[in-house]
Amino acid sequence: MLYVQILINGILLGGLYACIAVGFSLVWGVLNVINILHGSFIVLGAYLAFFAYTGLGIHPYLFAPFAALVLFMLGYAVQLTVINRVIEAPVLVTLTTTFGLALLLDNLMLVVFAANFRKVSLKPPLGVIDLSDTFPSIDLIVPVDRLASMLFALVFVALLYWLLRHTVVGRAIVAVRMDRYAATLMGVDTTKVFAVTFALGAALAGAAGALLSPIFPISPLAGTTYLGKAFVICVLGGLGSVSGALVGGLVLGVLESFGALFFGPEHSLTLSFTVLILLLIFRPNGIMGKRGFV
Amino acid sequence: MVDLLKASGLCGGYGDVQVLHDVALTVKAGEIVCLIGSNGAGKTTLLRVLSGMAKSTAGSILFADQDLRGLPAQEIVRRGIAHVPEGRRLFAGMTVRENLLMGSYLRGDGRAVINKDLDFVLATFPKLAERLHQDASTLSGGEQQMCAIGRGLMANPTLLMIDELSLGLSPKLVGELSKALTEINRAGQSILLVEQDVATALRLASTGFVLDTGRIVLSGPSNELVANPSVREAYLGMTAA
Known part of the structure; x- marks a missing residue:
């Protein structure tokens, strides 16, 4: 029963992880930009949700779409004004650019929000669903806040999937991902597609930030932790695909939960990065492979 | 002329x-x-x-x-002007139909007009109709070329x-494609x-x-x-x- 409980915890975490990683993966796959800003975008989304809750009383789950919208606009502006200038440069240049931007944003948040750890404490708390109440033989609990965060996170992931699959903009993004040159020949404006893609990545980071604000402590420097997770998930699942991020997120969530059980919670990150290194050696295209794009 | x-x-x-x-x-x-x-x-x-x-x-x-x-x-x-590039360059991971529709990406014509053009392309290359919902990267070389030409035609170009x-096709396939191009040309292309x-x-x-x-x-x-x-x-x- 303990293992089932750990599995449940892992899956709940994994849904959120998928949302953290999917935008990062999209930007990497389509623009070939390793967006170091992604983690900071998540933190910014979390802060927006924190202030929306403490200041205006808007529930983080309800606020998530607005966090996504704000980050979408920010992402669009950052891509058009800064990243677009170096988009044709080698990947190290774009990486350094986003790294610099991340430093700026992190320190800006440090100045504006201060270094205190904060957390959205929902009042009243959402509590837990105790399955043994209804089925006395099943001794499992499901924390409602984590369940809700996971479900909303999966809604955002599903929305992205739908957008890529069924809208004109989405088709253009996928076309650019598969073959930039051929997409241009179809009349796709790659500059615009890059900006929209980057903005979508930022929007998903914002939504993820809002959704994790009731669960994880928020601090201006938490960005690198989320970035590290996004990185591992991309390698786990395969780059630039929604399904890959979903699988990678779930795998990492479950892995971390079991890692915490067997080795202690302090080693969960060590475990995930060990798996990352093993995968890079033995299966560099990820569990789902490289081909899938949505 | x-x-x-x-x-x-x-x-x-x-x-x-x-x-x-x-x-x-x-x-x-x-x-x-x-x-x-x-x-x-x-x-x-x-x-x-x-x-x-x-x-x-x-x-x-x-x-x-x-x-x-x-x-x-x-x-x-x-x-x-539609340009069918060397080496076909179809979008892998997209179906044949999705590839063809990418050709009409910029067109503001209604769905009915675009579907009519799609029907024309499929009538010109019946093999594509059989493989409409298949991943374009699984097509044979000849079929890929048909798909690439069809994708070009979907832009409704004045000049193709x-x-x-x-390139890389058997003489029989080249003959088939030539015949199709002659037909398309007769229709005014x-x-x-x-x-x-x-x-x-x-x-x-x-x-x-x-x-x-x-x-x-x-x-x-x-x-x-x-x-x-x-x-x-x-x-x-x-x-x-």
Whole structure:
């Protein structure tokens, strides 16, 4: 029963992880930009949700779409004004650019929000669903806040999937991902597609930030932790695909939960990065492979 | 016949490397024109310059009496030139249908009009209809070329440019594709064809241009080019009689 409980915890975490990683993966796959800003975008989304809750009383789950919208606009502006200038440069240049931007944003948040750890404490708390109440033989609990965060996170992931699959903009993004040159020949404006893609990545980071604000402590420097997770998930699942991020997120969530059980919670990150290194050696295209794009 | 495309004095290339020198080429409305020449002659570069994918440094590209030179690629597609690239370059992971519909990406026509064009493409290439919901990367070489041409046609172009129609295809498939192109042309489609297989190219086209090291060295009606001793020797592998 303990293992089932750990599995449940892992899956709940994994849904959120998928949302953290999917935008990062999209930007990497389509623009070939390793967006170091992604983690900071998540933190910014979390802060927006924190202030929306403490200041205006808007529930983080309800606020998530607005966090996504704000980050979408920010992402669009950052891509058009800064990243677009170096988009044709080698990947190290774009990486350094986003790294610099991340430093700026992190320190800006440090100045504006201060270094205190904060957390959205929902009042009243959402509590837990105790399955043994209804089925006395099943001794499992499901924390409602984590369940809700996971479900909303999966809604955002599903929305992205739908957008890529069924809208004109989405088709253009996928076309650019598969073959930039051929997409241009179809009349796709790659500059615009890059900006929209980057903005979508930022929007998903914002939504993820809002959704994790009731669960994880928020601090201006938490960005690198989320970035590290996004990185591992991309390698786990395969780059630039929604399904890959979903699988990678779930795998990492479950892995971390079991890692915490067997080795202690302090080693969960060590475990995930060990798996990352093993995968890079033995299966560099990820569990789902490289081909899938949505 | 009216001149549909008239390039003159065209120079261009990549970065500092000039590939094309003072190229003049005309496509009249409703005809098939072929551009022949050996490897590295600049045929693909010329098509890229025409579709806005490579830079031109001098000259003019008149298309329907408007200069296209310097316009971005998407504007050129919008004005009615579709470029079927060398090596097909279909979107892997998308189905045949999705690939075809990418061709109509810029069109504001309603779904009904686009579906009608889709039906036309599928009637022209019935094999695509059988594989409509299959991943385009699983198609055979010939089917991929059909899909690439179909994708070009879905832009509803005034001029369809095809780069290396026969590349890597069996003679039987080349025959099939040639037949399809002739049919499309009969329906009024103007075509500019780049082809290394000179015999096939001259059979299909009514007019030919010979490109050599970035210059047009010879042009004229296909039947005259076929009879031309230097073409026969250089491109058809026959010694002059």
